[in-house]
Amino acid sequence: MQFWHGRQADSKNQETPQMSRYEDFYRQSVDAPEAFWAEQARLIDWQAPPTQVLDASQPPFARWFVGGTTNLCHNAVDRHLADRADQPALVFVSTETGTEKTYSFRELHAEVQRTAASLAALGVGKGDRVLIYMPMIPEAAFAMLACARIGAIHCVVFGGFASGSLATRIEDAEPKVVVSADAGSRGGKVIAYKPLLDEAIRLSKHKPSAVMLTDRGLAPMDLVAGRDHLAADLALQHHDAVVPCTWLAATDISYTIYTSGTTGKPKGVQRDVGGYAVALAASMKHIFDGRAGETYFSTSDIGWVVGHSYIVYGPLIAGMATLMYEGLPTQGIDKQPDGGIWWRLVEKYKVTVMFSAPTAVRVLKKQDPALLSKYDLSSLRALFLAGEPLDEPTARWISNGLGVPIIDNYWQTESGWPMITIANGIEAKPSKFGSPGVPMYGYRIKILHEATGEELTGPNEKGVVVVEGPTPPGFMQTVWKDDQRFVDTYWKSVPGKMVYSTFDWGIRDEDGYFYILGRTDDVINVAGHRLGTREIEESISGHANVAEVAVVGVADALKGQVAMAFVVPKDGRALADADAALKLEGEIMKVVADQLGALARPARVRFVSGLPKTRSGKLLRRAIQAVCEQRDPGDLTTMDDPATLQQIKQLVSSA
Ligand code: AMP
Secondary structure, three states: OOOOOOOOOOHHHOOOOOOOHHHHHHHHHHHOHHHHHHHHHHHOOOOEOOOEEEEEEEOOEEEEEEOOEEOHHHHHOHHHHHHHOOOEEEEEEEOOOOEEEEEEHHHHHHHHHHHHHHHHHOOOOOOOEEEEEOOOOHHHHHHHHHHHHHOOEEEEOOOOOOHHHHHHHHHHHOOOEEEEEOEEEEOOEEEEOHHHHHHHHHHOOOOOOEEEEEOOOOOOOOOOOOOEEEHHHHHHHOOOOOOOOOOEEOOOEEEEEEEOOOOOOOEEEEEEOHHHHHHHHHHHHHOOOOOOOOEEEEOOOOOOHHHHHHHHHHHHHOOOEEEEEEOOOOEOOOOOEOOOHHHHHHHHHOEEEEEEOHHHHHHHOOOOHHHHOOOOOOOOOEEEEEOOOOOHHHHHHHHHHHOOOEEEEEOOOOOOOOOEEOOOOOOOOOOOOOOOEEEOOOOEEEEEOOOOOOEOOOOOOOEEEEEEOOOOOOOOOEEOOOHHHHHHHHHOOOOOOOOEEEEEEEEEOOOOOEEEEEEOOOEEEEOOEEEEHHHHHHHHHOOOOEEEEEEEEEEEOOOEEEEEEEEEEOOOHHHHOHHHHHHHHHHHHHHHHHHOOHHHOOOEEEEOOOOOEEOOOOEOHHHHHHHHOOOOOOOOOOEOOHHHHHHHHHHHHOO
């Protein structure tokens, strides 16, 4: 087994201590969770302390810190005013617009109150939903914190999603107000958000009563009279607003965030207030080892869970400055190509903790390696990578280049914070290549046989990675408006056991390190972004010339996976004529990009006369995927028509 971070060591030669510091910490968390989490709860401010640490009386629902009242915005902003009002809280860098601006905690406090007053003026109160469809600009963070402040439930939708995806989410979240902007920008290309939002509202059965828009001056906006309001006008009216934090029950809802699953309908992952605040505060201390007064830089987007936990709330709760970055990793603030921009920012802002995704590092790998040694990176203590499997060449390249521990961490939108990693703040255990590490405190992680539900305890036995309840603080409470879907989807998938399924395959080695081996369901991971193949299939089916479609995720050197679509066209021209195929492929790709966003657009659309199915009519996606990756498709005894798979094989090998 090879090691690639921090203390280089060989596990075989290492003495196994009786009980390491981390093991001891972990044991306390699972043996006496209430005492353990009561202690962690002291990391945040409470208006009223909890009267019951955990209510697990209605499994699988876990209610943390019952009776306690607190507020995420208070913990992220107000709490720091006494000691660090003039220290940086939010550093905004946009290489798209050439903007660099720092907000102190005092300034952030004022901005958040202005936004909170603006939302309140638009009728938003406790429990109301506010959908945030924003580029990576400070106003997005102000809006999230403002919602938290007044007890509104925010629902951030990734700015890369198009009207169709946005409409589904508006319909499900039923927001009173939508917060948006004229446009985002990527690689110098302006993406107008307002027309996408208008179309989404038109498509949605639910109509928000107001829209609050930040005008960045990037794209013209047609304002709908009576509905659309410019954020700047509202901010002016509420310039000196004083909006106290609304004290919320720990078990109240802080936000929902949509994520893909097996069905075409995204799930609204719902999170609480108190449990989330405690979980983040604890993770900042024990996992990220970030300290007040330092700078945290996560390259993710506020539209993803990493953005919620580790761009906005986590670092701020810890009293750190958070660096919010809009732009590519390869473009300078002067808009010229610069593959060293991130490292320049690490030097300039003395970043101590950085968080990114393997795909981003793979992009940087194509840049001049000298860029890694050009800047003073001595402030940096660790680089955390998550969202997809971390391959060895990427890990080695960045580890050697930066000379700091590279910490792989495995988690999901549902968990809200890392489930498997190395808790550097407790004990800097060595990492093993290919493994994110060991279960984090609070998580009772098991590997179960997918068919029998039997626990697999032997080393390297492959099964489904599950979490035994009660789940720790910060974990999703339920699926928004659908407790039954939460129970049925996540807690009933392993026969005979009520355990939370991660829908990931995994193994555990002889030292207790876990290895994640991909999804058990139809979810794919493109550049660290989670996409449901069913959603893409549904979108493609909308094209008039599509009879049937199968979408699979296929291994890709840069993005980890890409979506590949196999379509049975209604008229056979695309099967016989290359030009007709190319035209139809272009049309189908446009349908997906227009409805779901460019992110979901398949890398290729191939035309076939039939799709491989079982005799009972189930699509054999896994067999298609195996053939695309030139692997053995496995047992095909239940396949109806072998010629269908043969046709795909020929298409793939002739590519
Ligand atoms: P998301 O909910 O978008 O964060 O996606 C979660 C999924 O991404 C997990 O279920 C895994 O399939 C994958 N994933 C996240 N982190 C890792 C990691 N460190 N190693 C391997 N897979 C990961």
